[in-house]
Amino acid sequence: KAGVTQTPRYLIKTRGQQVTLSCSPISGHRSVSWYQQTPGQGLQFLFEYFSETQRNKGNFPGRFSGRQFSNSRSEMNVSTLELGDSALYLCASSLVSVSSYNSPLHFGNGTRLTVT
Amino acid sequence: GQQVMQIPQYQHVQEGEDFTTYCNSSTTLSNIQWYKQRPGGHPVFLIQLVKSGEVKKQKRLTFQFGEAKKNSSLHITATQTTDVGTYFCAGKDSNYQLIWGAGTKLIIKP
Numbered sequence: 621k622a623g624v625t626q627t628p629r630y631l632i633k634t635r636g637q638q639v640t641l642s643c644s645p646i647s648g649h650r651s652v653s654w655y656q657q658t659p660g661q662g663l664q665f666l667f668e669y670f671s672e673t674q675r676n677k678g679n680f681p682g683r684f685s686g687r688q689f690s691n692s693r694s695e696m697n698v699s700t701l702e703l704g705d706s707a708l709y710l711c712a713s714s715l716v717s718v719s720s721y722n723s724p725l726h727f728g729n730g731t732r733l734t735v736t
Numbered sequence: 737g738q739q740v741m742q743i744p745q746y747q748h749v750q751e752g753e754d755f756t757t758y759c760n761s762s763t764t765l766s767n768i769q770w771y772k773q774r775p776g777g778h779p780v781f782l783i784q785l786v787k788s789g790e791v792k793k794q795k796r797l798t799f800q801f802g803e804a805k806k807n808s809s810l811h812i813t814a815t816q817t818t819d820v821g822t823y824f825c826a827g828k829d830s831n832y833q834l835i836w837g838a839g840t841k842l843i844i845k846p
Binding site (some may be wrong): 653662663712718 | 740742767769771776778780781784824832834835836837838839
């Protein structure tokens with residue numbers, strides 16, 4: 621079974637631009653969660669999508685948005701980029717919603733975003 | 737909000753020494769998961785603990801879930817270079833939301 625695929629792997633953008641990141645979950649997985657990871661920081665939860673609906677949202681500004689398609693693929697969009705948005709963005713899929721009792725996460729390799 | 741405190745932030749060990757990381761929650765957790773992230777890699781699921789007082793072993797790794805289901809630990813016996821990385825715990829609160837610890841970075845001294 622193919623793992624979680626994130627594209628692109630690396631991205632360089634300038635302040636004020638917007639960016640879209642893509643995540644294809646493991647086949648059959650219906651939940652996709654997004655995390656931001658900065659050096660020395662843990663995993664900061666952005667949001668979770670399950671069956672095309674946003675199930676949960678972290679404490680990030682409205683510039684961060686996402687969506688999920690009927691095939692469970694998900695995209696994350698960040699508008700009006702700021703220098704502080706430079707980070708590794710990780711996508712994780714699970715068979716069922718994260719709020720289910722038993723739902724280990726399977727992470728992709730991430731997209732490393734650099735904002736200059 | 738609910739937090740899971742994970743300590744220490746870093747641990748430097750000589751190869752062959754033991755390593756332990758601890759997670760403590762202010763509230764009772766329904767279960768706890770452990771992940772490992774190698775340098776330059778992504779987190780990989782290691783294990784999930786569910787029962788009060790549960791202990792699980794994976795070769796040199798021993799995972800424990802406290803009796804009150806508020807704390808957990810990961811112990812590695814006789815560390816090897818392949819153990820290098822950051823270990824994260826993630827606990828599920830009463831609403832089944834996943835609360836992440838900040839991670840413990842295991843560094844092997846040269």
